[in-house]
Amino acid sequence: MSVFSQDARLGRLTTVLGPDILVLRRFDGDEALSGLFDFTVEAVATRDDLDFDSLLGTHATVTLVGADGPAHFDGIVTEARWKGPSENGWRYDLRLRPWFWLAGQRRNMRIFHNKTVVEIIEELLSDYAHLGEPHLEVALIGDYPELEYTVQYRESDLAFARRLMERFGLSFHFRHQEGAHTLVMTDDVLKHETFGTRPFYGMGQNKGTGGEHFWEWGPERRLTTGATRLMDYNFKTPTAAMESDRMGDAQYAEGQLEAYDYPGDYLDLGRGNKVAQLRCEEERGNDARHAATGDLIGFRPGHVVHLAGGDAVPGNGNDHICLAARYRFVSQSYGSNREAVAEERPFVGDYKLMPTTAPMVPPRTTPRPVVQGPQTAVVVGEGEIDCDEYGRILVHFHWDLEKAYSMRCRVSQNWASQGWGGMVIPRIGMEVVVEFLEGDPDKPLVSGCVYNGKNKPPYPLPANKTKSVFKTDTHKGSGFNELTFEDERDEELIYMHGQKDQEIVIENDRSKTIGRDETNSIGRDRSQAVGQDETMSVGRDQRENIGQDVIYQVGRDQQEKYGKDHVHVVGNIHKQDIYADHLVQIGRNHEETVFGKSTLNVTEAITNNTAKHTLMAYEKFVIKGPGGKITLDASGITLEAGSINLKGAVSMGGSGSAQVPTLQNAARDALPLVEECVTQKD
Incomplete structure (x- = not known):
């Protein structure tokens, strides 16, 4: 059991080891707004064998009693070191960091869809909820856009969260209690805690009542970039105006220097103006500062103090927010007097402050991850x-x-x-x-x-290395379309395959030249429509083989010209319907052979004009008209008519009597017009 006691002391240390197992000897701390605090605790124990495994990863709290009561400085024990004997015990050093520091020990790669920056951070840090009561507090007044796609890429949870906060101008600080601390995320000074009023008394002045005060205070100014201009591009609105600029309030020379950047990380001009304003305030917030030293126990980054009373000093009567602080506290010795350290002021704090009227935007110090290549x-x-x-x-x-x-x-x-x-x-x-x-x-x-081991090329390689291929795959089915170029010497080929239909639309002319043969194979029908003329030239023979019918429909004239012979073979009936004239011109002979009957029906007249006209019938030749007929057959010539009129001279050869009486008698008595008639003899 420990022989030390921290009761009635200005400072004490609490750990999971129990009361007074480790007692506070010295406390040093560094803390900053939007930063991770780092506390170093020098402690004394009566044992030299403390179990570090029991300490690491647990909460430890330094409590200092100030003017407004106890102030807690809580943290996670991340380091423990044994330093050897001292006084009446053994010295140990502990290093305390925020639970947020633990988020820096876990690296991840993950994707967030359609979430605001606040929702992403809340989800990201939910795994650390057991480390605080609560571990996270959101105190924002602004509205933040939903982000379609945000990636944590090869970075720790800490770096990812800080990068997002810095991008959107969100600050954070820690609120402490015994055994826990809470990360408070803010975007406006109005959301920060007030620490009250504290005076300034110079080092040579009387400290008055001896209460907490500043004894060093000095204003600082910095020349900063005074204007911001941003540009971005949104492919959904490619012609939209996206340039945004904002001007700061610097009044000194060269205070309007401009910082131009692309891309600005926004999708529309409205959001771009907010981002430009944020970047401008980030720069201008680095201008006005105050450096101070005092003994304000519990005054830490994120707190707002009102400087009033005491000595006159620049900034007196105004509110200031603490941006950074460095603390040191030395406890009364637990050992003999020769090891005691005389401290005029057991607690001293060095502070960086900023007027609350200045813009409060955290600097973008966390690097954005970069994907190195595709x-x-x-x-x-x-x-x-x-x-x-x-x-x-x-x-x-x-x-x-x-x-x-x-x-x-x-x-x-x-x-x-x-x-x-x-x-x-x-x-x-x-x-x-x-x-x-x-x-x-x-x-x-x-x-x-x-391609990969699963998705292989269309043709095996390297056997088909000379092929250039574009091959598709039928959607919701089996099949493909393909266009392939074969470049092997003497085997060059362009291959095209269509799984179903092909449509070709040419708005003007189309030319096709084939060096040798062309073969077309059509499985079903073929339709062709030509708006005006069609010309075909065949250098040698043309053959068409049609399985069934051919129907030609010609709107006007048709001309066919044959340089030599024209052979027309019809297997069955050949019919021609000509609704006007039919003209045939034959350069030499005309011969027709009919193996059956031949019938010619002419409604008006037949005229034959020729130098010689021979009509021949092998069995019978009949000339027939309305008044009679003439029959020529093997028996002779028979003339049948109601009357016969002969005009002109009649000459008959042979040994008969005079021609005219003979014809008259024959006509009257129906006798034959021959010199010798076999039938008459009989």
């Missing part, structure tokens, strides 16, 4: 193809342990413009190459696809 990822989503109106896709990065997905990533195309260009959408399961604009993990851009 990465590959796997396309994910619903179905086989998942994209939005911009052709953006979702990918899963190999490093993402939570199996999450990225934001909608734009896909680089070979051409992209207003309703024209190229578009190939990577499909689910493909491995794609992802680049990052400005190296920012929050801004992925898909630049291409790569």
